[in-house]
Amino acid sequence: MNFKSIITITLVAVLLSSCTSYRKIGYLQGVETLSHEQLEAANRLYVSKIMQGDLLTINVNATTPGAALPFNLPLTPTSTNGVGGISNTVGVQTYQVDSDGCINFPVLGRIHIAGYTRSELEGLLKNKIFPQYITEEPIVTVRYVNFNVSVLGEVARPGRYGSPSEMVSLFDVLAMAGDLTIFGRRDNVLLKRTNADGSNEFVRLNLQDKNLVLSPYFYMQQNDVVYVEPNKARGNSSGIGTATTLSITVVGVFLSVASILVSVLK
Numbered sequence: 001m002n003f004k005s006i007i008t009i010t011l012v013a014v015l016l017s018s019c020t021s022y023r024k025i026g027y028l029q030g031v032e033t034l035s036h037e038q039l040e041a042a043n044r045l046y047v048s049k050i051m052q053g054d055l056l057t058i059n060v061n062a063t064t065p066g067a068a069l070p071f072n073l074p075l076t077p078t079s080t081n082g083v084g085g086i087s088n089t090v091g092v093q094t095y096q097v098d099s100d101g102c103i104n105f106p107v108l109g110r111i112h113i114a115g116y117t118r119s120e121l122e123g124l125l126k127n128k129i130f131p132q133y134i135t136e137e138p139i140v141t142v143r144y145v146n147f148n149v150s151v152l153g154e155v156a157r158p159g160r161y162g163s164p165s166e167m168v169s170l171f172d173v174l175a176m177a178g179d180l181t182i183f184g185r186r187d188n189v190l191l192k193r194t195n196a197d198g199s200n201e202f203v204r205l206n207l208q209d210k211n212l213v214l215s216p217y218f219y220m221q222q223n224d225v226v227y228v229e230p231n232k233a234r235g236n237s238s239g240i241g242t243a244t245t246l247s248i249t250v251v252g253v254f255l256s257v258a259s260i261l262v263s264v265l266k
Helices: 003-025 036-043 118-129 170-176 210-214 232-238 242-265
Strands: 055-061 077-082 085-090 102-105 109-112 139-144 148-153 159-162 189-194 200-205 225-228
Touching: 036 210, 055 118, 109 118, 118 139, 148 170, 170 225
Parallel strands: 148 225
Antiparallel strands: 055 139, 077 085, 102 109, 148 159, 189 200, 189 225
16 A cells, blocks of 8 residues: 555545534534424423522512502612712512422411412412402512523533523523533533422433423523533543653654655655
């Protein structure tokens, strides 16, 4: 086998390796083949349930002035220092779900709410208030204050990220963290989830699999933890020493010399 053949085979091997590496990086490969019906069914799987430790804002409103006032926490004015001096703002009062999954609600007293969705809790409070306490059906609004997800491992910016909306996908969270690094495993991301009953759940997710969007783990729950494992390249690079570096250098020099010889012998 002459030098030209060696160089050709080497280049082909490098190109094939590059194509394989590219296929290993892409997310949700073939997701465009999923039907609209499949995607709609997946969206209906999303349910975020209230659990111990959550912070919530709950507002009760009615068209009759003052009718809903007893069912709202008093708002406490707070002072802040701004450019124009001290200014007063109205603080938002929150409910914290205790270790028993309960809150103390004005007038109604202690209520167990862990395991409810936001809409279910809104309906529960509405039915408890009307018609027993007021003569018109109130408007009850529940919002999360602490919808946070932690991202660890091979991402650009590991950390804890919050969202004003609880409908946040795994890819939304990874985008907040600056996406995976080139050394992050796309096919084996670990998700830790704490369920409403306090139990922990661990799931492995493949970011390359189109069926991930059909999974109940595609949308995040509050306090989820996402861990991106390092791939073999990261592991190998961490173990590179002087001998490995020297070997790589020798191979590089050999290929350079071979290339020159091919050009001379033509």
